[in-house]
Amino acid sequence: MKEDAGWKTKRYKIATIYGSPRKDGNTAILMDQFLKGVEEREDYPEAEVEVEIKKILVSNLDISPCR
Numbered sequence: 351m352k353e354d355a356g357w358k359t360k361r362y363k364i365a366t367i368y369g370s371p372r373k374d375g376n377t378a379i380l381m382d383q384f385l386k387g388v389e390e391r392e393d394y395p396e397a398e399v400e401v402e403i404k405k406i407l408v409s410n411l412d413i414s415p416c417r
Contacts, residue, residue, distance in 0.1 A: 361400045364388065368407045381405075 366385060370377040385403055 360398070361402065363402045363404070365404045365406060368405065368409070371409045373407065373409060 364385070366381050368378055368381060372378070385405075388401060388403070
């Protein structure tokens, strides 16, 4: 969370990591529902809230073992 000096806007950054090889599997459905709830929430105690969300799909990354 980062608060701007002189402003009442708070910024939250959320990174979600999908570790399942199934892109549309149960894990992805659960994480998407969680993020939907975060985005739609309107009862933040602060006056203004900005939420930045980044989704990381491990199955899309080219990860090689150590040599």
